[in-house]
Amino acid sequence: MLDNKKLTELKLTAANVRKHILTGTHAAASGHPGGSLSIADVITLLYFEVMNTSPETAKSPDRDRFVLSKGHCAPALYGVLAERGYFPKEDIATLRRTGSYLQGHPDMKAIPGVDMSSGSLGQGISAANGMALAGKIDKRDFRVYTILGDGELEEGQVWEAAMYASHYKLDNLTAFVDFNGLQIDGDIEKVMSPLPIDKKFEAFGWNVIVCDAHDFNALLDAINQAKETKGKPTMIILKSVKGKGVSFMENNPSWHGSAPNDEQYAQAIAEIDAEIERIKEGA
Amino acid sequence: MQKSATREAYGLALAEFGEKYDIIVLDADLSKSTKTDTFLKKFPERFFNTGIAEGNMMSTAAGIASCGKIVFASSFAMFAAGRAFEQIRNSICYPNLNVKIGATHAGISVGEDGATHQCLEDIGIMRTIPNMVIINPADKAESILAVEAAIKHDGPVYLRFGRLAVPEIFDRDTYKFEIGKGVELIEGTDVTIIATGLLVPEAMTAADKLKEEGISARVINMATIKPIDREIIEKAARETGAIVTAEEHNVIGGLGSAVAEVLCEVAPVPMLRIGTQDVFGQSGKPAELFEVYGLTAENIVAKAKEVIRLKNK
Numbered sequence: 001m002l003d004n005k006k007l008t009e010l011k012l013t014a015a016n017v018r019k020h021i022l023t024g025t026h027a028a029a030s031g032h033p034g035g036s037l038s039i040a041d042v043i044t045l046l047y048f049e050v051m052n053t054s055p056e057t058a059k060s061p062d063r064d065r066f067v068l069s070k071g072h073c074a075p076a077l078y079g080v081l082a083e084r085g086y087f088p089k090e091d092i093a094t095l096r097r098t099g100s101y102l103q104g105h106p107d108m109k110a111i112p113g114v115d116m117s118s119g120s121l122g123q124g125i126s127a128a129n130g131m132a133l134a135g136k137i138d139k140r141d142f143r144v145y146t147i148l149g150d151g152e153l154e155e156g157q158v159w160e161a162a163m164y165a166s167h168y169k170l171d172n173l174t175a176f177v178d179f180n181g182l183q184i185d186g187d188i189e190k191v192m193s194p195l196p197i198d199k200k201f202e203a204f205g206w207n208v209i210v211c212d213a214h215d216f217n218a219l220l221d222a223i224n225q226a227k228e229t230k231g232k233p234t235m236i237i238l239k240s241v242k243g244k245g246v247s248f249m250e251n252n253p254s255w256h257g258s259a260p261n262d263e264q265y266a267q268a269i270a271e272i273d274a275e276i277e278r279i280k281e282g283a
Numbered sequence: 284m285q286k287s288a289t290r291e292a293y294g295l296a297l298a299e300f301g302e303k304y305d306i307i308v309l310d311a312d313l314s315k316s317t318k319t320d321t322f323l324k325k326f327p328e329r330f331f332n333t334g335i336a337e338g339n340m341m342s343t344a345a346g347i348a349s350c351g352k353i354v355f356a357s358s359f360a361m362f363a364a365g366r367a368f369e370q371i372r373n374s375i376c377y378p379n380l381n382v383k384i385g386a387t388h389a390g391i392s393v394g395e396d397g398a399t400h401q402c403l404e405d406i407g408i409m410r411t412i413p414n415m416v417i418i419n420p421a422d423k424a425e426s427i428l429a430v431e432a433a434i435k436h437d438g439p440v441y442l443r444f445g446r447l448a449v450p451e452i453f454d455r456d457t458y459k460f461e462i463g464k465g466v467e468l469i470e471g472t473d474v475t476i477i478a479t480g481l482l483v484p485e486a487m488t489a490a491d492k493l494k495e496e497g498i499s500a501r502v503i504n505m506a507t508i509k510p511i512d513r514e515i516i517e518k519a520a521r522e523t524g525a526i527v528t529a530e531e532h533n534v535i536g537g538l539g540s541a542v543a544e545v546l547c548e549v550a551p552v553p554m555l556r557i558g559t560q561d562v563f564g565q566s567g568k569p570a571e572l573f574e575v576y577g578l579t580a581e582n583i584v585a586k587a588k589e590v591i592r593l594k595n596k
Contacts, residue, residue, distance in 0.1 A: 061350065061351060067346075107377075107378075108349070108378050109378055109379065115349065116345070116346065116349055116378070117373070117374070117377050117378040119373070120369060120370075120373040120374075122338070122342075123338075123342040123345075123370055123373060123374045124342075126338070126339045126341075126342030126343045126345075126346065126370075126374070127342050127343065127345050127346035127349065127374055128346060129339075129343050129346060130342070130343040130344060130345060130346020130347040130348070130349070130350075130354075131346040131347070131349060131350055132346075133331065133343070133346070133347055134307075134346070134347045134349075134350035134351075134352055135350070137307065137328075137329070137347075137352075138350070156338075157336075157338045157339055157342070157370075160333075160334075160336035160338060160339035161339050161342075161343075163334065163336070164333060164334070164336070164339055164343065167334075168331070
């Protein structure tokens with residue numbers, strides 16, 4: 001359990017990450033706010049509570065690693081890396097600009113703190129497998145975390161990787177699927193249903209946990225259970241809300257890949273600022 | 284002359300250099316054919332079968348390499364360069380990771396398996412990806428030296444090997460292999476034959492035949508297709524004024540294209556390209572297929588004479 005002070009800090013950080021997501025996509029007039037907002041809480045928890053990594057140890061062979069398999073949600077990753085001090089927060093406004101290091105999708109060569117380039121769906125989970133395997137080969141006890149989209153599960157490579165991770169007993173790998181139920185073309189069940197997600201991963205030999213994506217204590221419990229599970233990888237299915245935290249973006253697939261205009265941006269920031277005040281009052 | 288397949292040399296090289304270098308080898312259920320099983324027998328703890336899942340293999344290789352390791356990922360050229368193109372591009376080449384792709388069974392010499400397995404496009408596909416180095420060794424010694432050069436090179440390398448036993452033309456102890464350097468095997472002044480892979484011995488035979496007819500043909504072995512050796516091509520163009528390229532690949536996108544690009548930019552001279560002429564292959568004995576598609580010393584002789592006529596026009 002997180003104590004109240006820590007919980008408040010995490011909530012405030014996640015709110016700031018949400019503001020970075022909005023600022024970056026608004027400044028770029030493009031990008032993927034919906035799915036970025038749905039993973040803002042889990043990614044904040046990973047970098048501020050769970051993972052053994054920091055700007056100072058960003059190249060250490062023993063650090064924990066993170067792969068954003070759903071790479072289009074880079075604004076969430078960049079937001080949390082900026083909050084964590086990997087690069088200046090002001091740079092978020094250069095997202096997707098010509099000449100900026102903050103590429104539209106994560107670029108490990110250019111962006112401090114990014115462990116793997118990603119963006120082409122299905123490939124990140126395989127790369128996370130490779131890292132987990134390298135850890136086993138070298139007998140290092142780092143852990144590897146990766147986040148997939150629920151629509152991403154439609155990629156065949158995800159299931160090649162799912163088979164691989166359990167075959168090689170990669171219990172140092174924890175994967176998440178951001179189960180917000182929406183992809184670009186609409187409801188995942190209408191476009192191409194990947195359901196049931198839990199039964200599929202269980203059948204592929206994974207330990208599966210279902211969890212509320214926006215409850216820090218539940219997330220931490222699930223991550224700790226994954227750490228204690230030996231002999232198989234863990235998939236944490238995040239029951240999430242796409243666009244979480246911005247009323248008009250929530251559960252609306254049109255915010256998958258479009259940025260807020262000036263007016264929408266102002267409203268979204270005002271909503272999150274109000275939430276920040278509520279968090280502070282509740283603390 | 285002793286013969287052996289370059290894929291055999293690949294397996295031997297991995298097993299040999301596994302002693303000296305901390306390499307990891309992946310294969311997609313073809314280890315007995317790609318010959319990575321030679322490495323597996325010696326270093327089972329550093330070999331990982333990915334099953335028949337080439338896309339996953341390439342991205343996994345990238346993940347392992349991101350942890351500071353040198354990884355060889357092996358399959359047939361068709362499934363490495365073909366099926367896994369996008370994983371090679373995005374997971375390996377974009378982040379410039381240290382993955383070496385051991386692509387065997389390249390070209391028409393796969394023989395009886397037919398068109399689905401005869402990869403004649405891989406050089407073209409791989410050549411368009413930034414950061415990629417492409418090596419197509421001609422024989423056993425060159426293959427072994429190329430594997431070590433690939434290990435020492437920091438970044439992705441595509442190594443192209445064949446299924447068929449081919450003449451052992453080089454001596455490992457004296458042959459100098461360097462990435463990006465063509466090697467002049469035979470001196471000549473009337474025409475230059477630039478060959479790669481199993482067309483190299485054919486080019487040497489062709490030069491001998493041309494000599495009997497009083498034609499002085501230079502032969503260059505171009506093992507590295509990318510980065511292409513611009514200097515040796517320009518020099519050959521200026522000194523001989525006519526070029527023939529010879530490769531076991533579609534003339535679109537392969538060695539012929541790479542040479543043509545250099546010639547057009549710096550030293551345009553008549554050139555002709557030997558290779559498959561934008562057609563799929565078919566089942567058959569390799570030697571018979573070489574006849575059908577013109578991948579022979581006889582055809583090199585004919586094209587050399589033709590290009591000299593073009594030069595003298």
